[in-house]
Amino acid sequence: MIRLEHVTKNFAGSNHPAVDDLDLHIEAGTTVAMIGPSGCGKTTTMRMINCLETPTSGRVLVSGNNVADTDPKQLRRTIGYVIQQVGLFPHMTIARNIATVPRLLGWDKARTDRRVDELLELVSLDPSVMRDRLPHELSGGQRQRVGFARALAADPAIMLMDEPFGAIDPITRVRLQDEFRQILKKVSKTVVIVTHDIDEAIKMGDRVAIMRDGQLLQYDSPEAILANPANEFVKNFLGPDRTIKRLSLINVASVMTAPRAAAKGTSIAPDASLHVALARILDDNLQGMDVMAPDGTAIGYLDRDAVLACHTR
Numbered sequence: 001m002i003r004l005e006h007v008t009k010n011f012a013g014s015n016h017p018a019v020d021d022l023d024l025h026i027e028a029g030t031t032v033a034m035i036g037p038s039g040c041g042k043t044t045t046m047r048m049i050n051c052l053e054t055p056t057s058g059r060v061l062v063s064g065n066n067v068a069d070t071d072p073k074q075l076r077r078t079i080g081y082v083i084q085q086v087g088l089f090p091h092m093t094i095a096r097n098i099a100t101v102p103r104l105l106g107w108d109k110a111r112t113d114r115r116v117d118e119l120l121e122l123v124s125l126d127p128s129v130m131r132d133r134l135p136h137e138l139s140g141g142q143r144q145r146v147g148f149a150r151a152l153a154a155d156p157a158i159m160l161m162d163e164p165f166g167a168i169d170p171i172t173r174v175r176l177q178d179e180f181r182q183i184l185k186k187v188s189k190t191v192v193i194v195t196h197d198i199d200e201a202i203k204m205g206d207r208v209a210i211m212r213d214g215q216l217l218q219y220d221s222p223e224a225i226l227a228n229p230a231n232e233f234v235k236n237f238l239g240p241d242r243t244i245k246r247l248s249l250i251n252v253a254s255v256m257t258a259p260r261a262a263a264k265g266t267s268i269a270p271d272a273s274l275h276v277a278l279a280r281i282l283d284d285n286l287q288g289m290d291v292m293a294p295d296g297t298a299i300g301y302l303d304r305d306a307v308l309a310c311h312t313r
């Protein structure tokens with residue numbers, strides 16, 4: 001879907017390439033999280049995909065076409081772009097902001113209005129309340145939802161997201177990560193997300209690309225990277241709690257055993273992560289927890305030792 005072949009980017013006046021002979025293949029329908037220290041070339045890489053920057057050498061292919069041979073404006077209408085500061089037009093209503101690309105594409109009013117309402121609902125904003133508001137009348141989290149809806153408006157196959165949660169408070173951030181991830185899976189997009197936050201990369205990415213000094217150090221699933229960091233730098237970057245981070249990728253349902261006959265102790269949901277489960281087991285010094293479906297039926301039992309076994313596996 002997206003292929004970078006030996007891509008190098010040198011900016012004038014710099015004696016070090018911002019991106020250095022980068023090879024990256026992003027399969028359709030997957031989410032790739034790009035992460036690395038400040039200045040390692042993440043944003044430049046992303047901006048070369050939608051032609052906001054031009055490679056000094058190498059090729060960027062989108063759906064098999066070299067982006068250098070396509071009309072950049074046309075290309076950008078087929079690629080959703082979400083940035084940290086959202087970039088909503090301050091004097092335009094939320095509806096008009098979301099309708100930016102549909103209007104450029106010449107959609108009629110009825111179709112555009114329908115799409116705006118559908119997208120507002122998708123990002124959990126009430127159309128009747130939000131449609132006619134101006135951006136400054138929204139919270140930061142709500143503005144980020146609108147920015148996301150705007151990027152999705154013309155149903156692009158590709159979404160580029162540059163630190164989309166960077167300016168959001170930690171609680172809203174986690175909620176938005178969960179929601180956006182679900183939406184992106186549901187609408188089946190190919191996504192590149194740039195982040196500074198390793199936990200966010202692990203959570204959002206089907207694959208994680210770790211960069212340093214313009215080079216790609218490791219590109220693999222979060223599980224594989226956490227289990228086998230390519231080198232000391234990646235290992236340090238992942239942090240001392242990397243084995244605990246792995247628990248966030250495993251859900252309770254996958255390790256629970258049969259329910260206990262008299263299930264009435266502390267309970268946990270089957271889709272909770274083992275990371276959450278371990279925190280509760282340690283906080284309350286539990287031997288285990290009953291696993292409850294949303295309707296309150298006991299469907300399994302999570303034993304403390306089973307969680308610890310995954311931790312050390």
Ligand SMILES: Nc1ncnc2c1ncn2[C@@H]1O[C@H](COP(=O)(O)OP(=O)(O)OP(=O)(O)O)[C@@H](O)[C@H]1O
Nearest residue numbers: 011012014018036037038039040041042043044045
């Ligand atoms: N327009 C530009 N002109 C000159 N140098 C630039 C330009 N844009 C980026 N750079 C340089 O290229 C390198 C990579 O920048 P880039 O923004 O891609 O890094 P990043 O990994 O996204 O960083 P951050 O995490 O801080 O946003 C940096 O050294 C930066 O100073």
